[in-house]
Amino acid sequence: KKTLVLDLNAFIKNGINDDTHSIHEQGSILIRHDEDQEILTVYPEPKDGLKNFQLNQDAATQFIGTKIEKDFNGISWIVVYRKLSLGKEQTWSIIYYTKRSNLLTDLHKNVNKLLIIGFIVMMLVLSMIHFISRRLTWPLKVLSKTAVRLGRGNLYVRSEDFLGETHEIQVLSRSFNDMAASIQNSQHVLENKIIQRTEKLKRAEAMHFTLFNASMDAVIVMDSRCIVDCNPATLEIFGASVRSQIINQRLG
Numbered sequence: 001k002k003t004l005v006l007d008l009n010a011f012i013k014n015g016i017n018d019d020t021h022s023i024h025e026q027g028s029i030l031i032r033h034d035e036d037q038e039i040l041t042v043y044p045e046p047k048d049g050l051k052n053f054q055l056n057q058d059a060a061t062q063f064i065g066t067k068i069e070k071d072f073n074g075i076s077w078i079v080v081y082r083k084l085s086l087g088k089e090q091t092w093s094i095i096y097y098t099k100r101s102n103l104l105t106d107l108h109k110n111v112n113k114l115l116i117i118g119f120i121v122m123m124l125v126l127s128m129i130h131f132i133s134r135r136l137t138w139p140l141k142v143l144s145k146t147a148v149r150l151g152r153g154n155l156y157v158r159s160e161d162f163l164g165e166t167h168e169i170q171v172l173s174r175s176f177n178d179m180a181a182s183i184q185n186s187q188h189v190l191e192n193k194i195i196q197r198t199e200k201l202k203r204a205e206a207m208h209f210t211l212f213n214a215s216m217d218a219v220i221v222m223d224s225r226c227i228v229d230c231n232p233a234t235l236e237i238f239g240a241s242v243r244s245q246i247i248n249q250r251l252g
Helices: 100-151 167-214 232-238
Strands: 003-005 026-034 039-043 052-054 065-070 076-085 090-099 220-223 226-230
Touching: 076 100, 090 100, 100 167
Parallel strands: 003 052
Antiparallel strands: 026 039, 026 090, 065 076, 076 090, 220 226
């Protein structure tokens, strides 16, 4: 009798001959057997009128899992066993099989696809990061340039409003403009004070010069023991005609 054994031991290792049903590179088989390991139904139906089947030991012991074995030609196969019990007397067994080389080829194809997809996703993410970073850093760069101009003495410079930017950027821009306005106002106040004090000094100097020259008494300005200045009355008292005759003279 011809026999089809549903396991790698005979399904693959014995090779393909006239007494054994041929197998494809991949597929699945659904078998139904009773508790005595008797095959009742096989799907798809075997060819060439093969009616007698031998259930392998793994299937008989209701093995559930995956095995990798080599056939007579040294080709590796992957076989997966699954069980479906519908009662105590009958049990369905599902056997999936495929060549390991086919699985690895599909895996390599999927890996290449995943690498390409991953590269595209990475480029998209990097582009988004670049766009977002430029959008976030652009207002800061503008503020930095504006601060440099303010530091160089341009007190009238102001930052943009950045109405389309985030709330934080707008708050930072307003704070910068408030600071620039405060610095400008302080500068104006300081300049006004300097002008006022300069005018006072000028008036005081004019008054001192008038009193210095109009005094009838000799007034001598000395640095240590050296005369550095004198009024007209000093020239008259000492009988000098010009100040150079008295200035730089030492007393004592």
